[in-house]
Structures are given as structure tokens and as C-alpha cells.
Amino acid sequence: MRVAVVGLGIAGASALYWLSKQGAQADGYDQFYPGSEQGSSHGSARIIRYSYPDPLYAGLMKEGYRLWRELESATDRQMIITTGGIYFGPADHPEIIATESALIECGADYEKLSHAADRFPLIKFYDGEAALYQPDMGYITEPGRCAEEIVRRSHARFQGDRVLRVDPDGSVHTRSSVTKYDAVIIAAGAWMNQFAPNLPVAPTAQQMVYFRPTLPISQFSPPNYPVWIDADTHYYGLPWNGKTQGIRVSAHIRGPQIDPDADRPDLNEETDRIRAYIDRRLSGLSDDVVFSSPCVYTNTPDEDFVLDFSPESKKIVYLSACSGHGFKFGPLMGKLAAEMALSGDRSIPPERFRLDRLLK
Numbered sequence: 001m002r003v004a005v006v007g008l009g010i011a012g013a014s015a016l017y018w019l020s021k022q023g024a025q026a027d028g029y030d031q032f033y034p035g036s037e038q039g040s041s042h043g044s045a046r047i048i049r050y051s052y053p054d055p056l057y058a059g060l061m062k063e064g065y066r067l068w069r070e071l072e073s074a075t076d077r078q079m080i081i082t083t084g085g086i087y088f089g090p091a092d093h094p095e096i097i098a099t100e101s102a103l104i105e106c107g108a109d110y111e112k113l114s115h116a117a118d119r120f121p122l123i124k125f126y127d128g129e130a131a132l133y134q135p136d137m138g139y140i141t142e143p144g145r146c147a148e149e150i151v152r153r154s155h156a157r158f159q160g161d162r163v164l165r166v167d168p169d170g171s172v173h174t175r176s177s178v179t180k181y182d183a184v185i186i187a188a189g190a191w192m193n194q195f196a197p198n199l200p201v202a203p204t205a206q207q208m209v210y211f212r213p214t215l216p217i218s219q220f221s222p223p224n225y226p227v228w229i230d231a232d233t234h235y236y237g238l239p240w241n242g243k244t245q246g247i248r249v250s251a252h253i254r255g256p257q258i259d260p261d262a263d264r265p266d267l268n269e270e271t272d273r274i275r276a277y278i279d280r281r282l283s284g285l286s287d288d289v290v291f292s293s294p295c296v297y298t299n300t301p302d303e304d305f306v307l308d309f310s311p312e313s314k315k316i317v318y319l320s321a322c323s324g325h326g327f328k329f330g331p332l333m334g335k336l337a338a339e340m341a342l343s344g345d346r347s348i349p350p351e352r353f354r355l356d357r358l359l360k
């Protein structure tokens with residue numbers, strides 16, 4: 001079977017890998033290159049975790065972790081850095097309660113810390129707050145390199161071309177070629193609307209910001225300083241990766257909507273909000289930005305992913321593992337998309353990822 005994958009961020013790269021592994025003749029297209037800086041799968045790290053307030057996502061991560069391990073051994077590259085991590089907030093916060101119950105439901109180890117400040121002295125905890133420590137939490141290092149290596153390991157053909165159009169019969173049009181496929185997976189990230197104009201996905205400008213420490217930077221390393229997520233405000237942070245001169249603190253809050261082909265806007269106000277947050281929450285970090293890098297979220301209204309056939313053709317699979325939390329699911333979503341393309345079976349992914357919910 002001949003299958004094309006349009007878009008080689010982590011989702012498309014993974015789909016390409018599993019298509020090839022299952023014996024399909026797979027071609028990958030990207031307008032730039034796998035894991036490009038214009039898309040979402042780049043930068044220095046992406047958090048990986050079971051700790052989700054939603055049992056669907058917590059439950060999917062069991063297979064999610066397994067597939068990352070498989071890709072690590074296939075590419076001979078360490079991708080996951082396990083640091084342990086905490087999800088914290090007011091003990092009675094709905095997300096803390098829901099996360100604890102999702103961790104129990106999916107069978108992941110966790111510990112409810114009663115003295116989190118003793119364990120993580122650079123984080124300020126306030127009265128009435130709870131911290132759920134999960135030992136498998138960590139980050140995936142060098143996301144763009146991961147996508148690139150996965151594409152390389154797939155041994156599929158890569159075409160560095162913008163796809164202009166995909167027809168319902170599986171024809172893929174670029175400026176220089178028209179090629180007909182048995183199936184096409186479209187994993188175009190922030191450009192999904194080019195192929196599915198009715199899909200209500202909104203690209204927003206985000207940024208990754210690194211702040212200069214006032215303490216020796218190595219103190220921002222595990223076990224002293226973990227991956228952390230604040231359930232109430234959705235700010236989050238990562239430990240020192242041993243390379244950068246700064247420590248990353250970011251907000252999982254949607255930025256301004258953008259056209260993915262236009263220049264990215266300045267997000268100075270957002271940086272100021274992160275500075276104010278650091279002031280309240282962290283010790284040992286200055287408000288001096290060492291480095292910041294733009295990125296893009298592709299948001300669905302409900303933050304659930306999209307994995308379904310096009311309403312016009314079962315030859316076309318739409319894949320969007322998005323809304324600012326999809327990297328960790330890239331290998332799993334890519335594998336499910338590959339299985340759908342090869343089998344024509346719509347029931348493979350969770351029903352919540354179907355298009356109907358968004359196209360009503």
C-alpha cells in the first residue's frame with residue numbers, strides 16, 4: 001500500500017515510522033524539514049507525564065511511554081530524561097482531585113507529599129496546597145532532533161516541499177509533482193486549516209522563556225528541582241538540562257491567534273506575567289531573560305486531539321495531536337493514524353478524537 005504523510009512534526013514523523021514498519025511504501029512531505037522551528041515540535045524539551053486531570057490522557061500514556069522506549073531503541077538515542085515531577089495546587093482544586101484519581105485509575109505510582117518544600121526548596125508552597133509526586137515524569141529532550149531521527153529511521157522517502165492540495169482520491173499536489181496514494185495522513189500542525197478549512201483549530205503564538213539563576217544553575221537539577229506544573233495557574237517549569245544558561249518557566253495559556261505563515265508577534269507582556277509568577281513561586285531565579293524562542297500551539301476548542309477520516313474521503317486521515325500537550329502523544333497518535341490509514345478502521349482511536357464533535 002502506498003501512503004503519504006503531510007507534515008513531519010512528531011505526529012507525522014511517527015506515523016511515517018509505523019507505516020514503514022508495517023510494510024507500507026510511505027512518503028513524507030514537509031514544507032521545511034522534520035521537526036522544523038516553524039512548527040511545534042522543536043526547542044529543547046517537552047514534558048512527558050501520566051499526571052493528567054483527565055483519565056483518558058493519563059491512561060493513554062502507558063502505551064505512550066512504551067512507544068517512546070521503542071523509538072529510543074530503534075534510533076539508538078535517549079529521548080526521555082526521567083526527573084520525577086510534581087503537579088501541585090490547592091488541595092481541594094478540581095484538577096488536583098481529578099489528577100489523583102486519574103493516577104489511581106491508570107495504575108501509575110505517585111506520592112502525595114505533605115512537606116513538598118522540604119523536598120523541593122526552590123519552590124515556594126503555600127498553606128493548603130498539595131503536591132502529587134510522580135516518579136516517571138520528566139521531559140523529552142531535543143524534540144526536533146527526535147522527529148528528525150524518527151523520520152531517518154523510517155527509511156521512508158522525504159520530500160521537502162509544500163503540499164498545495166490533497167484530493168479526495170488520494171492525490172498529493174506540490175508545485176512540481178502530483179502523486180496518487182492509497183491513503184494520505186495529514187499532520188500539518190498549525191497549517192491544518194489549509195486542508196480542512198472547516199476544522200475549528202486556532203494557531204496561537206507561544207514562547208519558551210529561560211531565566212538567569214542567582215544560584216549555581218546546577219541547583220535547578222533533580223532531585224532538588226523537578227519538572228513541575230501548577231494546576232491552578234497552568235504555569236510550569238523544567239529542571240536544568242545541563243546545557244542552557246537559563247531555567248525555563250512557561251505558561252500553558254493560549255497566546256494571541258496567528259497566521260502560521262506570518263512573522264511571530266512579540267510576547268513581552270507574557271514574559272512580564274511569567275516574571276511576576278516567578279516572584280511569587282520560585283527562589284533563586286532572576287527576572288533576566290537569557291533566551292526565549294517562539295513556538296505555536298494549534299488549539300481545538302476542547303483541547304482534545306483530532307484523529308479521524310476526512311468527511312469527504314476515507315483515503316484521508318486528519319491527525320492533530322495538539323493544544324499544547326500533544327508532543328508526548330506523538331508516537332502513539334502517529335501509530336494509531338498509520339493503523340487507520342492501512343485498515344480503513346475508524347474505531348481505532350478514542351471516540352473523543354472524532355471530527356463530528358467539532359463540525360456540528
Ligand SMILES: Cc1cc2nc3c(=O)[nH]c(=O)nc-3n(C[C@H](O)[C@H](O)[C@H](O)COP(=O)(O)OP(=O)(O)OC[C@H]3O[C@@H](n4cnc5c(N)ncnc54)[C@H](O)[C@@H]3O)c2cc1C
Pocket residue numbers: 006007008009010011012029030031032033034035036038039040041042045046047048161162163164187188189190191192194206207208295296297319320321322323324325326327328329330
Ligand atoms: C511552547 C510549547 C510548549 C509545549 N510543551 C509541551 C509539553 O511540555 N508536552 C507536550 O506533550 N506537548 C507540548 N507542546 C505541544 C507539542 O509540542 C505539540 O502538540 C506537537 O509538537 C505537535 O506536533 P505536530 O506533529 O502535530 O505538529 P508540528 O510539529 O507543528 O508539525 C507540523 C508540520 O507540518 C508541516 N506542514 C504544514 N503544512 C504543510 C504543507 N502544506 N506541506 C508540507 N508540510 C506542511 C509543518 O512544516 C510542520 O513541520 C508544546 C508546544 C509549545 C509550542
